[in-house]
Amino acid sequence: RDRVHVYSDGDTELIRHHGDMHLVATINRALSDGRFRLIAQPIEPLQGSAQQPPHYEVLVRMVDETGQILIPDHFIPAAERYILMPSVDRWIIRQLLETQAENLRTWHTRYPDRFLFAVNLSGTSLDDEGFLSYLKRQFNDWAVPFATICFEITETAAVSSLERARALIVELADLGARFALDDFGAGLSSYGYLRDLPVHFLKIDGNFVRNLVTDPVNRAMVDSINQIGHILGLQTIAEWAEDEATVESLRALGVDYAQGFGVGSPLPVDGFQLPFSSDKSD
Ligand code: C2E
Ligand code: CA
Numbered sequence: 001r002d003r004v005h006v007y008s009d010g011d012t013e014l015i016r017h018h019g020d021m022h023l024v025a026t027i028n029r030a031l032s033d034g035r036f037r038l039i040a041q042p043i044e045p046l047q048g049s050a051q052q053p054p055h056y057e058v059l060v061r062m063v064d065e066t067g068q069i070l071i072p073d074h075f076i077p078a079a080e081r082y083i084l085m086p087s088v089d090r091w092i093i094r095q096l097l098e099t100q101a102e103n104l105r106t107w108h109t110r111y112p113d114r115f116l117f118a119v120n121l122s123g124t125s126l127d128d129e130g131f132l133s134y135l136k137r138q139f140n141d142w143a144v145p146f147a148t149i150c151f152e153i154t155e156t157a158a159v160s161s162l163e164r165a166r167a168l169i170v171e172l173a174d175l176g177a178r179f180a181l182d183d184f185g186a187g188l189s190s191y192g193y194l195r196d197l198p199v200h201f202l203k204i205d206g207n208f209v210r211n212l213v214t215d216p217v218n219r220a221m222v223d224s225i226n227q228i229g230h231i232l233g234l235q236t237i238a239e240w241a242e243d244e245a246t247v248e249s250l251r252a253l254g255v256d257y258a259q260g261f262g263v264g265s266p267l268p269v270d271g272f273q274l275p276f277s278s279d280k281s282d
């Protein structure tokens with residue numbers, strides 16, 4: 001009552017700095033000890049025949065020294081600020097190839113035109129000069145075709161280094177990789193940039209999808225993003241499809257794929273089984 005507390009920006013900066021330094025040390029140790037876990041969430045086709053197999057998005061978790069599992073929101077922002085994400089992204093790609101090379105090669109012989117895993121790339125990886133040659137070397141070493149992978153980049157990250165992002169997309173797409181523009185509609189929502197980025201898939205941000213059934217504005221947003229994606233020749237993916245009613249609305253709107261807890265939760269990539277693997281006839 002009789003006191004005045006003064007908080008300056010400097011204080012919050014300092015607090016964040018201390019928190020960051022601890023996290024940075026934890027991330028660095030996780031990198032050297034290989035304490036990241038990969039999980040994969042299905043992305044289901046909504047249109048066409050029921051025999052189309054799903055794709056999977058790879059999501060990362062970090063295990064700290066006490067065995068606690070940290071979600072990306074709790075370590076990726078600091079990893080971005082301290083330019084550790086290029087190392088994390090490289091680790092993830094290496095780990096995915098190391099554990100899934102055989103599945104990826106098998107998949108490619110069955111479905112040469114479809115990717116199996118979608119992998120998120122951080123904006124700092126797009127800016128990392130050695131990243132492209134790292135990718136080429138890894139895919140070559142594991143004899144895995146780029147066509148089995150879709151790289152997800154966010155609009156914000158891509159636009160902050162538009163020329164470099166464009167160049168990376170063009171070069172990797174030439175080798176067969178697909179690209180998806182993630183979280184579309186959440187940040188800049190600039191349809192202009194969409195024309196500048198030669199991606200193959202548009203992921204409609206989950207915040208529009210979640211309340212699709214009850215919110216007419218969100219429904220109109222999903223509808224228009226989906227239509228514009230199609231006019232531009234892209235396939236559309238709606239994220240955060242949390243229940244069956246949402247999945248059915250997405251199907252009725254003509255959205256190509258759905259991902260979310262209503263379709264399937266992420267499961268560990270270790271022990272991953274190819275879909276339809278029991279069906280040896282196709
Ligand atoms: P994102 O790429 O948009 O990934 C989708 C996020 O939505 C995931 O959170 C996923 O678990 C969550 N999600 C899936 N279905 C639903 C649903 O039905 N409802 C709701 N409310 N959420 C759902 P997660 O795994 O915590 O990842 C958060 C973000 O962290 C990702 O957003 C992505 O930007 C980043 N991230 C995750 N894994 C990686 C990675 O391996 N590399 C990079 N660079 N970033 C990653
Ligand atoms: Ca993503």
Ligand code: CA
Nearest residue numbers: 182183203239
């Ligand atoms: Ca997303």
Ligand code: CA
Nearest residue numbers: 182183186206
């Ligand atoms: Ca997101």
